[in-house]
Amino acid sequence: MAEDNPPRTAKARRGRPRQAEVARLAGVSQTTVSLVLGGNKQGIALHAETRARVLAAARELGYVPDPAARRLAASRNNLLGVFSFTATFPTAVEHSYYPFLVGVEQEAAAQGFDLVLFTGSSPGGAQADVPGALERVRLADGCLLLGRHAPTAALRRLVEDGYPVVHIGRRDDLSDLAWVGADYVDAGVEVMRRLAALGHRRAVLVREDDDATASIDRERGFRTGLTAAGLAGPSGGGDPVVRAVDPVAEITPDWVRERREEGVTAFVAEETDTGAVWRALLAAVDGAGLSAPDDLSLALLGSPPADLADRPEPTGFDIPRAALGAAAVRVLTALLVGAKADEPLVACAFRAGATAGPPPAAL
Template identity: 40%
Template structure:
């Protein structure tokens, strides 16, 4: 039965197929678990009804004809084009793009959404907008747990670039193995004879910072040593260097954007890096520091994280249910020997610092 004189509706499809409009909507728009709730027999009835009524001319039905549109979105919580941090974000985006080309899917950039102005998708009612695509890769530091919780509730395929926690569910992600990499850096310093090793944090409350802190604490505890942590220190006042020297600290593992400022402050005080103070950088800085320093520490697998995030989205779109263990991936970081750490100095070889500097 072809509907004459007007465009066919979901109600027409439902009547012809002998199912509810909810079932038609689930077949058309559902993904993952939601779509698998519909049996193959019912799905075929809905598809036949779509063909008979002409509803296939609707974009949603065209999406259904192949099971999906083969379009995956990218949503960034911070602007990446153009931006001072573009060099940091570029490898993530390149990884997503390369994997999309390999997998035969197209990418859709969501550029008019709310995260860029400090609001969640949920608070502005924009979550549904992501459903223009089959699934979405999410990227950015300033994310919101309520967005992830809502996407999980809707059974919408997504993956975050970086580990994220969502209240009441397990958010899919492709993360860097920051804890393991930080532990390896601390172990190298221990092998060089350092025993007073401090962690200098950018800020607290972010999963990537928590992972680094966990790796540091575990490595120190395993060596029978007391962890010493400085959170968001003021590097311009000299108080951090006073505390490091006063506590006999000979090495610091530093989250990425604080490493260069700490090194500059130490040099200004008359300390030699690494002879007097070893500094290891825990990842790539988001903001280029403009200095040619061969840093010891590790590099973030940014390209791999972007590529894996898209793979995780595609696993959720596959006909077979994805193994939950395959939806949360931690990727090893690349350890770098560098030249900013050295063997622990003997106590009487450390020079008197220039406290006027």
């Protein structure tokens, strides 16, 4: 396979000029060229005229440093990795990491880093955890993790090696794993505070039967807010939190009516991947012949599913995805220089929406 490429076409240029060629033109050494063009941060004495000659030569030849060589010599890549455990750009928009990436890219650019996208799954769909997949991220100076299904073992290994990793989304299973997350608790408290301010006295939360940290946090926010705002659950004494295994089957018009009879005027749902809980709640309220915000108030702990864009905007909060992405980058770059990041929680933005109002006077 020894096809020698040196003898290119006469026209084809012999590559870009090197520092050595600039040096020859300027009558100095390559070292001097590097010094001049590199800004001479080490403060080595250089004659102004020499400097000028080098600069002139560089301009004349159109010299541009080779980024690969520069990075090799400086032993940094200026690359941040983004690893997601599903395709980073899935076709199904609802699972898209796009909003996070908006923030990631902005912050990375601001800090002078480029981004490398790794895909955890192979394209064919036969993505059964390619063994070394996660290891590839070492190519970058540090890496951001997206998605819930990070293989713990592979991850632990990276972390233990001292490789800088930041997980987007709260994550407590690996003690040394840095993460950033949305402050669901605080956001939930705020929502409950608003409901109380509107005059509500009794509320329930419908959530998935799931133990994702995000769900847990949202429930905690609800409960904390409930207490803090002086609210209560149904008068029957039942738990104000309902875990729905099958929302459609459990959150029925009758269920809504029963809760109302127990004095509940505010119904809160948590955001889920599919929006199933919120959807079920809306359907049940409709089915009961009621409507928000007149007959009762609805709130959603999170953002509504995209396909419900035509429905009235839910009262609740938005997860600041872009801000989370940016925060993750900041934590990561802090790790790169050995600093410990401070606050990993990013505040959610309260969304007034149109599904909550004062409770009906009748109740």
